[in-house]
Amino acid sequence: MKCQTALSCAAVLFTVTAAAHGAAESTPAERAVGYRQSVFHVIAGNFGPLAGMVKGEIPFDADTFAVRAERVAFLSALPLEGFIPNSRVGKTEAKAEIWDNMDDFKAKMETFQTEAGKLAQAAKTASAIDALKPQFGKVGQSCKDCHDKYKED
Amino acid sequence: MKCQTALSCAAVLFTVTAAAHGAAESTPAERAVGYRQSVFHVIAGNFGPLAGMVKGEIPFDADTFAVRAERVAFLSALPLEGFIPNSRVGKTEAKAEIWDNMDDFKAKMETFQTEAGKLAQAAKTASAIDALKPQFGKVGQSCKDCHDKYKED
Numbered sequence: 001m002k003c004q005t006a007l008s009c010a011a012v013l014f015t016v017t018a019a020a021h022g023a024a025e026s027t028p029a030e031r032a033v034g035y036r037q038s039v040f041h042v043i044a045g046n047f048g049p050l051a052g053m054v055k056g057e058i059p060f061d062a063d064t065f066a067v068r069a070e071r072v073a074f075l076s077a078l079p080l081e082g083f084i085p086n087s088r089v090g091k092t093e094a095k096a097e098i099w100d101n102m103d104d105f106k107a108k109m110e111t112f113q114t115e116a117g118k119l120a121q122a123a124k125t126a127s128a129i130d131a132l133k134p135q136f137g138k139v140g141q142s143c144k145d146c147h148d149k150y151k152e153d
Numbered sequence: 154m155k156c157q158t159a160l161s162c163a164a165v166l167f168t169v170t171a172a173a174h175g176a177a178e179s180t181p182a183e184r185a186v187g188y189r190q191s192v193f194h195v196i197a198g199n200f201g202p203l204a205g206m207v208k209g210e211i212p213f214d215a216d217t218f219a220v221r222a223e224r225v226a227f228l229s230a231l232p233l234e235g236f237i238p239n240s241r242v243g244k245t246e247a248k249a250e251i252w253d254n255m256d257d258f259k260a261k262m263e264t265f266q267t268e269a270g271k272l273a274q275a276a277k278t279a280s281a282i283d284a285l286k287p288q289f290g291k292v293g294q295s296c297k298d299c300h301d302k303y304k305e306d
Contacts, residue, residue, distance in 0.1 A: 035198045041191035042231065045184075074227055078195065 029087040036082025037092075039075060046071040047139075050119075053129055054136050065132065066123040072139070073120035076113040080106065093152040108146040115139045182240040189235025190245075192228060199224040200292075203272075206282055207289050218285065219276040225292070226273035229266040233259065246305040258303060265295040 046068040052058035053065055083105070088094055098105045115138045126132050199221040205211035206218055236258070241247055251258045268291045279285050 031198075034194060038191040038194035038198070041187060042195060042228075045188045045191070071227075071231070074224075075195075078224070 027089070029084065029089045032082045032084045032087040033090055033092050033094075036079050036094075039078045039082065043072055043075045043079075046075070047143075050136060051140070054133055060129040062123070062127055065126075065129075066120070069116070069120040069123040073113070073116040076109075076116040080109050095150050095152060098150045105146070105150060108142070108150075112139070112142040112146065115142045180242070182237065182242045185235045185237045185240040186243055186245050186247075189232050189247075192231045192235065196225055196228045196232075199228070200296075203289060204293070207286055213282040215276070215280055218279075218282075219273070222269070222273040222276040226266070226269040229262075229269040233262050248303050248305060251303045254303075258299070261295070261299040261302075265292070265299065268292045268295045 049058060049068055050065060050072070053060045083094070083098060083102075085099065088096055088099070115135070119132065119135045119139050122132055122135050202211060202221050203218060203225070206213045236247070236251060236255075238252065241249055241252070268288070272285065272288045272292050275285055275288050
C-alpha cells in the first residue's frame with residue numbers, strides 16, 4: 001500500500017500522467033493541484049449529503065448514509081499524494097505552511113482518515129441519525145482542524 | 154446501496170450541497186458537472202499510472218498497481234449520478250446523446266464497473282504485468298466504447 005502515503009510515488013504519477021480529460025494542466029505541479037482539488041471535490045460531494053442528514057435538511061436514509069460515508073472514508077486516503085513539493089501553483093487554496101509542516105499536515109490527514117473510517121464503520125449498523133452525530137462531528141472537526149491551519153479562506 | 158445508481162438521489166445531492174471548495178458552481182446542474190468531472194479526473198489520475206506500467210513507462214510494482222486498480226474500481230460507481238437531467242451546461246464534453254440513450258449509457262458505465270472490478274481483483278494476486286494486460290485492455294476498451302459515443306473529442 002506504499003502509494004497511499006509515499007510522495008515519491010506521487011511525483012512519478014504527475015510526471016507520467018497526461019492532463020486529465022482535457023484540463024489545462026501542463027506541469028506535474030499543475031497536475032498535482034488538479035488531482036488533489038478533484039479528490040476534495042468528490043469528498044465534499046459525498047460529505048455534503050451526510051451533513052444534510054445530520055442537520056435534518058435531508059431525510060435520514062441509512063443505506064445512503066452508509067454508501068456516502070464509505071466513499072468519504074475511501075477517498076480520505078487520496079489527497080495527500082497531491083501535495084508534492086513545489087505544487088503551490090496556479091489557483092490553489094493551499095497555504096505554504098503545508099510544506100513547512102509536512103509531518104503535522106500528514107498527521108492531520110491521518111486523523112481525517114481514522115475518523116472517516118470510524119464513521120463508515122458505524123454507518124453500517126446505525127438505524128438512526130442520532131447514533132451517527134457524534135462521529136460525524138469528529139470527522140467534521142478533523143476537516144476544520146486542517147482547513148483552519150492550512151487552507152486559505 | 155440505492156444511491157450508486159439512482160439519479161433521484163443525485164438530484165437531492167446537487168440541490169442541497171453547496172458548491173465544493175469555492176468552485177464557481179451556483180446551480181444543481183453546474184454542481185453535477187463539477188462533481189462528475191472531478192470523479193473522472195481522479196479516475197484518470199489513478200488509471201494513468203496503470204497505463205504507464207502496462208506500456209513499460211513505469212516499472213511494474215504489484216502493490217502500487219493493486220492500490221490504483223482498486224481506486225479505479227471503487228470510483229467507477231460514482232460518475233453516473235453526476236449525469237442528472239438537463240446537466241449539459243457550461244464547459245462539458247458530455248454529448249446530448251447521453252440523455253437520449255440513458256439506458257445504453259448506464260449499461261456502458263456498468264461494463265466499466267464490471268471490468269474495473271475484475272482488474273482490481275486480478276491485481277491482488279498478480280506478480281507480473283503480463284498477467285494483467287488482458288484485463289487492463291478490457292477496462293480501457295470500456296472507457297473507449299463510452300467516450301467514442303458520448304464524449305466530445
